[in-house]
Structure formats: structure tokens, C-alpha cells
Amino acid sequence: MLLKITFLGTSGTVPSVERNSPAIFVQFGGHRFLFDCGEGTQRQMMIAKTGFRNLDNIFISHLHTDHFIGLFGLLETMSLNERTKPLNVYAPRAKVLKALFDVFGYEMLNYPVNVRELRDGEEVKFNGFKIIAFKTEHIVQSVGYAVIEDDRRGKFNRDKAEKELGIPPGPLYAKLARGESIIWNGKLITPEMVLGEKRRGRKVVYTGDTRPTERTVEVARGADILIHDAAFGEELKDWAIESGHSTAREAAEVAKQAGVKKLILTHISTRYSKDVSPLLEEAKEVFENTTVAEDFLNLEVKYD
Secondary structure, three states: OOEEEEEEEOEOOOOOOOOOOOEEEEEEOOEEEEEEEOOOHHHHHHHHOOOOOOEEEEEOOEOOHHHHOHHHHHHHHHHHOOOOOOEEEEOOOHHHHHHHHHHOOHHHOOOOEEEEOOOOOOEEEEOOEEEEEEEOOOOOOEEEEEEEEOOEOOOEOHHHHHHHOOOOOOHHHHHHHOOOOEEEOOEEEOHHHOEOOOEOOOEEEEOOOOOOOHHHHHHHOOOOEEEEEOOEOHHHHHHHHHHOOOEHHHHHHHHHHHOOOEEEEEOEOHHHOOOOHHHHHHHHOOOOOEEEOOOOOEEEOOOO
């Protein structure tokens, strides 16, 4: 199942010529969703050719305008494109967001918009994966989101099937590999007899705006991708603390503690819009497999 991440906006609070306001588009199999929706997100989606048709779920990390103001234009565009199926929007302080939708008259859209609050540990289930909200530490109520794929079946042990159980190659192998039991020579053969241990699914974690936290380390444990706030370098750590953000080094320390495979730095302050090398070098001193996100960066998360 394809798991692809497209960074539509990677700036900090203020967009720049190089970077748009925060938004991340994710395609997971037949599902498409957004993490945050800053100003101009719909235009970024047009440039990236992600499409609007199958976007059914939007997850907002917190109600600072640089993370949700793009919703208003996007919702109207979907309505003008004659959308009829429901759209689900998840956010902390959902009542506030719903009230804003009511003010703008969005009960008159061609389709229903369902607004739901997600608290720490609550999840939304999809076919083959789930998205879990986790508490983060910003200057307003905020959450991050973890995309967690279901465990996969173990690998098929052909030698055991053929040599130990005497099952000839063919359609019976396919049934067992799909998790179906068969009858062979009058005996019941279950998938567990020829499949190895279950394999962990993929995991992608997005923090939104946050200070480094133990909760993030816990949720991100063993993740394939950690997308972490890295607004500043260590030279501005005091301001990072005051404004509820992380430095690149702090993000790298979270990645190292969590044992993730790859760290993506985002929410980049305009101070570094022309040159992100100070942030990248700072993070790599702690966690080598680090990349600074750029607008329209595409990343496919593959199986091991």
C-alpha cells in the first residue's frame, strides 16, 4: 500500500518566497488527508497536483492561524467543485473551529463538514491503519498526530510448506499467504503453521508546533519518519522556549531517543529561509539521518 508524503508548506509562522505556511498532504492507499492547512494550501495542492477529490480528512494540530486559515478557501473551492461527500476536520478546541465555520455560513456548503475534537490518545481508524492524536507542548492547546499502519502478516515459509508439510506449490500457497486455512491430505493447515511472525507496519509522526516532550518520544518510538518542529537553531533556544517551539538540535535529540529511522525538520523560521545549513548541521551532530523539508518535497515511505 502506497504511503506518500508531500510537503505543501514548511515555513514558520510567517511564509516566505521559498516556503508557504504549514501543510502536509499524505496519501495512504486510497486515503488522502492533510496535516494542517495554512494560508494558500489549496494553491500548493494545485501546483503539487494532489487533487481535492479524495481528500476526506483534515487534521489540525492547533488553532494558530498559520496552521488552519487555509481551510476557509479550501472548503469553498471544494463546494464550487460540486463536492457532495462529507469532509471530516479534526482539531483541538473543535468547538471554536466549528463556531468559525458557522460564522462563515458553511452550513450552506454542498456537503457536510464534520468537526471533531481529538484529545491525547484518541484515534481515528481507517482500512489498514489508524491516526492517533498525542499531546504536545505549545503556547496554546495542541496535539501531534501519528499515522500507524496495522501489523502485516509474517513472511511465507516455502520450505516448511513444501518439505515439512508436503504441500505442492500452487494456489494453496496463495491461500495460506492471505491468511486462509486449507485442508491437505485430510489435515487442517492453518496460516500460522507456514507464516513467520507478524511484521510491524509503517509509522509516520507529525508533531506540529511543540517543545520537545517525552510524550513525543513515546509515540515516535521506532517510527519510520518523524516530522518535527525545528523553528530555530540553538542560538535562539531562549526564544524557542518562550514561543513554544523546538531547536533543530532538540528535534534531533527527540529522534535519537525515540530510535526513529529518519527525521524531517519543518516549521522553519524565515531567519533561515535562504540558508538552512545551520539547522541541518546542528541536527546532524546528534542524528545523522536528518533532512530539512522544502515545499513540494515528496517522500515515499517504503517497507524494510
